[in-house]
Amino acid sequence: MNKQKNLTLADVAQAAGVSTATISRVINGTPNKVSDTTRERILKLVAELDYQPMQIGRALSRMESATVALLTPDTRNAFYASIADGLEQAITATGKAMVLGHTREDPVLQDRHLAQMQSHGVAGIAMLGAVPSPGLSKAVARELPIVFVNRKCPYGAGSAFVGIDNYRAGGDVAGHFLERNYDPVAVIHGPLNSSASLERYEGFRDVIESAGHSLSERFVIHGGLTIESGYRATRDLLDHDEHPRAIFCANDAVAYGAHHRCGELGLASPERIALFGFDDNPLNKWLAPWLSTVAVPCTDIGTRVAELFLGGPVPPRQYLLPYELKIRRSA
Amino acid sequence: MNKQKNLTLADVAQAAGVSTATISRVINGTPNKVSDTTRERILKLVAELDYQPMQIGRALSRMESATVALLTPDTRNAFYASIADGLEQAITATGKAMVLGHTREDPVLQDRHLAQMQSHGVAGIAMLGAVPSPGLSKAVARELPIVFVNRKCPYGAGSAFVGIDNYRAGGDVAGHFLERNYDPVAVIHGPLNSSASLERYEGFRDVIESAGHSLSERFVIHGGLTIESGYRATRDLLDHDEHPRAIFCANDAVAYGAHHRCGELGLASPERIALFGFDDNPLNKWLAPWLSTVAVPCTDIGTRVAELFLGGPVPPRQYLLPYELKIRRSA
DNA sequence: TACCTTAATGCAAAGGTTTGCATTACGTTG
DNA sequence: CAACGTAATGCAAACCTTTGCATTAAGGTA
Numbered sequence: 001m002n003k004q005k006n007l008t009l010a011d012v013a014q015a016a017g018v019s020t021a022t023i024s025r026v027i028n029g030t031p032n033k034v035s036d037t038t039r040e041r042i043l044k045l046v047a048e049l050d051y052q053p054m055q056i057g058r059a060l061s062r063m064e065s066a067t068v069a070l071l072t073p074d075t076r077n078a079f080y081a082s083i084a085d086g087l088e089q090a091i092t093a094t095g096k097a098m099v100l101g102h103t104r105e106d107p108v109l110q111d112r113h114l115a116q117m118q119s120h121g122v123a124g125i126a127m128l129g130a131v132p133s134p135g136l137s138k139a140v141a142r143e144l145p146i147v148f149v150n151r152k153c154p155y156g157a158g159s160a161f162v163g164i165d166n167y168r169a170g171g172d173v174a175g176h177f178l179e180r181n182y183d184p185v186a187v188i189h190g191p192l193n194s195s196a197s198l199e200r201y202e203g204f205r206d207v208i209e210s211a212g213h214s215l216s217e218r219f220v221i222h223g224g225l226t227i228e229s230g231y232r233a234t235r236d237l238l239d240h241d242e243h244p245r246a247i248f249c250a251n252d253a254v255a256y257g258a259h260h261r262c263g264e265l266g267l268a269s270p271e272r273i274a275l276f277g278f279d280d281n282p283l284n285k286w287l288a289p290w291l292s293t294v295a296v297p298c299t300d301i302g303t304r305v306a307e308l309f310l311g312g313p314v315p316p317r318q319y320l321l322p323y324e325l326k327i328r329r330s331a
Numbered sequence: 332m333n334k335q336k337n338l339t340l341a342d343v344a345q346a347a348g349v350s351t352a353t354i355s356r357v358i359n360g361t362p363n364k365v366s367d368t369t370r371e372r373i374l375k376l377v378a379e380l381d382y383q384p385m386q387i388g389r390a391l392s393r394m395e396s397a398t399v400a401l402l403t404p405d406t407r408n409a410f411y412a413s414i415a416d417g418l419e420q421a422i423t424a425t426g427k428a429m430v431l432g433h434t435r436e437d438p439v440l441q442d443r444h445l446a447q448m449q450s451h452g453v454a455g456i457a458m459l460g461a462v463p464s465p466g467l468s469k470a471v472a473r474e475l476p477i478v479f480v481n482r483k484c485p486y487g488a489g490s491a492f493v494g495i496d497n498y499r500a501g502g503d504v505a506g507h508f509l510e511r512n513y514d515p516v517a518v519i520h521g522p523l524n525s526s527a528s529l530e531r532y533e534g535f536r537d538v539i540e541s542a543g544h545s546l547s548e549r550f551v552i553h554g555g556l557t558i559e560s561g562y563r564a565t566r567d568l569l570d571h572d573e574h575p576r577a578i579f580c581a582n583d584a585v586a587y588g589a590h591h592r593c594g595e596l597g598l599a600s601p602e603r604i605a606l607f608g609f610d611d612n613p614l615n616k617w618l619a620p621w622l623s624t625v626a627v628p629c630t631d632i633g634t635r636v637a638e639l640f641l642g643g644p645v646p647p648r649q650y651l652l653p654y655e656l657k658i659r660r661s662a
Numbered sequence: 663t664a665c666c667t668t669a670a671t672g673c674a675a676a677g678g679t680t681t682g683c684a685t686t687a688c689g690t691t692g
Numbered sequence: 693c694a695a696c697g698t699a700a701t702g703c704a705a706a707c708c709t710t711t712g713c714a715t716t717a718a719g720g721t722a
Contacts, residue, residue, distance in 0.1 A: 052450045392676080
């Protein structure tokens, strides 16, 4: 990367008059292997010379680079960006670096990234919003250190997961709707191959129905997770005489689109149609104060994921973190 | 990273009955070094075995890993996220991976990241929103392949830069204000050690003043780049009898904060106070249709930066990309 | 046929760090 | 004093790929 060669272990060893092995052991803090006097002397020298071990050599030796990969649909979505932010912070704190790849929800691209991350020898892969793909299936079978974030692994429950209890959260939103006597209610759910979307919907539906209400088929709309698709879904939903009194949206972005359409129809929410989103975009407070939503603890999720990569093999557990219903205005 | 060792060059060589050198040359497409028949045979074998060269070994050999670093204040800011997105796309297209580090505008953290990226042997470093720091100064002096994005290098003009002509853009906003006869006008500018903020302000001021208007000191407010600081700045700005008819904000986030404060005072923009932002957050269309702004070509910026890292040494040029004034509503 | 040229391939070193094993030095015990 | 144990250090191989140089083979020319 630069002309003037970097300082190497051998240089330091020569300067200290010891072997590279000793320097290496000091750098890595290998216990019971080097005398206190030598250790101190070398540490001082290392500081003086400002020596930094080259991760490149270290990686080859350990067959693992000091990096963790985050694969995510994209980070222009504020929710994904927040999780990326939390994860980056946690990873940096451990002295590792974060490699970021955007899958754009495309199985082919996801597989390309997966293969590349493996050849880069990353210490772990965080799959945020994974889509089913052959490469992912293979990676899971090989028991690579993968942690699924927000969306569970599409290939069996044997993989680690960090996120929230989407089923319960969906139910909680339904409970809130019932409490306020919103009736009828509608739901715009996301892609059902995403566990997050599916479970939210199921939880919502089950609570609504177990309360004796029914969720009319016309009020269950399938959509994507973008503003545009939220707009389109709402256009379809409201293209009838009977309107729902409240809509549970797949995420905040969808709710923005829904709000826009409601505005066009003069059904200004929340007075006419209450909207409930998911994720809690930090901009909501300022730009969408009319939107209630489910706040997901993004930073905590990042921290937890980073922890999992630290301590040896990743346990195939599911870590469900607490979420919070944010009720804004009169939603 | 995984128990079952990955396929290695030697394995493929053995399977093909040739030396590792030949395989390497085929993989890398070294011209005039291997016969067409062998090349084809090996390519087929490689495909069959699904061999992927281990980047880890490759990096040591080349003393450079197939990665490019992006250092940015953070990616929860939609503008930074957009540039990161564009850069990631361009880098991925070249077969490299992107390493992401958040500096949080903190010189210490920035230096830590810079040192780490160097030891990781990244092929290039994109500094998005750089802050002055000792390590950065050193890195620039060592002529590492650094490209400054959006904010110019704080240490002389000898470094590559990709962004827009902020001075001219600021002037254009002023021109727009003059055209609409907004008077008086105010500006909430960002940190002046950021070339982006400074030049925008200077361009704005110069056009206003050269038109014979004056920019009263009370209408020039210094602030940060967050919503909160935009809110605070606007609170100060409007804490007088005389109000500006329009405010040029450091970026869209600041404008959101300003809008919020205007709303609290019943000075709903743009009828009473017109707001102009910068960056063009993609959410604006849906959530802030009252906000005019300067659209920065984020994707193009990312592409250009990636190009620079591809072709050998980075030329110390400044690449100014076209921007666009987005006039929304009656701003 | 002997020599030369060119094309194709192989050999082996290099790149920086880690680590199992060997070695040294020193102090202790019998 | 010899035998031994322990703590500290060094040696060298290993990790995987790339590449300069050497080697071989093949084809052509005198």
